[in-house]
Amino acid sequence: VREKGRRRSDAILDAATTLLVDEGYARLSMRRIAARAGIAPGNLQYYYPTKQDVVRALLDRWLARARADAAAAGRERPPEHRLLASLDAVLAEASDANCRLFWDLWALAARDPIVARATRTFYDRYRDAVADALRTVRPTVGRAVAQRRAMLVVALLEGLSVLRIGRPRTGMPDAALRRELRTLVLHLAKEIP
Amino acid sequence: VREKGRRRSDAILDAATTLLVDEGYARLSMRRIAARAGIAPGNLQYYYPTKQDVVRALLDRWLARARADAAAAGRERPPEHRLLASLDAVLAEASDANCRLFWDLWALAARDPIVARATRTFYDRYRDAVADALRTVRPTVGRAVAQRRAMLVVALLEGLSVLRIGRPRTGMPDAALRRELRTLVLHLAKEIP
DNA sequence: TGTACATCAGTGAACGCGCGTTCACTGATGTAC
């Protein structure tokens, strides 16, 4: 009696995620999630009593997966190339849909402490991974310094997604900007005392 | 008969702005705006036929003012200090309320082309101002290069606002991080070929 | 100076809608005897 329930609650999160990515949080409703998952509203409430519960579960799962993906992608590279390879990977994954989801996430986090906590955990892990990469490139920098610099790198990447607002839909920044970005990050990693 | 109307439509935008900053877009409604402005719903519709009209007018006015303020603040400084002084000014102005408003703005821009256009115009001007400051520090860099580097600086600042999500409410990043930021931006302005 | 009239500014009830959530109820499934 439990296997069916687990598959169902997963399917519900799948439906909710699809809706959230495609149409944004403003158009996400319990009734639409239920319809998308092919169940009655009452059954949705059986698994997730309130809308907040669905959203929190959805984001927990999503952020955990994003972290796992990023960790796996990083591990496959030789250490020296890890930093720049990760840059490219992040830029490549920053599709329009993903960006929109993050913007909704930030707005949501401003009002829901649990979402804020999940978001913060996500970025903490993200920063730590970048800090590791920085110390691989130059092991002499201290842990704390590397973490601060990693924070700047993460800020750069997240900020770049914002600056794409209203631009003709390009998957990522243009080549020249990407070159400037690589140069700046390399300087931060190798040159700045 | 026209002066009264102009004052009224301004007061409506004031009321809407207060609500948006205090409670976020999710809780912004025509009825609440009307109540806040002390008028009947029908009268609100007389000035702004739809909710979209209010929001667009509100953001237009708000972004224009932010641009004007930033320009004025920059003009008062000696050119050499302009870059770092602006950094501090931006960080100081990034209050919790302002951040929340920007997050709502980005989410909104993803679904409303007119909001997206206003947002883009805002960031274009922002980037141009930073590019000017960069060229003041080192006039030998080309216009295009300066613009790209300015974009990285703007991305850094906007990204830092995102990374404050879920952190104990500090007005700005801590001193050590701020030092790293200044160092990085100075390197970008002065050292990187 | 008074009056007719168009326009501006404003009211508040009403419509219809989608929402989150509740609830009484039903069938399916596993377990204990």
Next chain:
DNA sequence: TGTACATCAGTGAACGCGCGTTCACTGATGTAC
């Protein structure tokens, strides 16, 4: 092997709410004669 029963999974109507918007109507204000 059959039966009683608790629990799991699921239905769909209903409640009450706030929403954006419409609309018929009213008063205030300026303008033309």
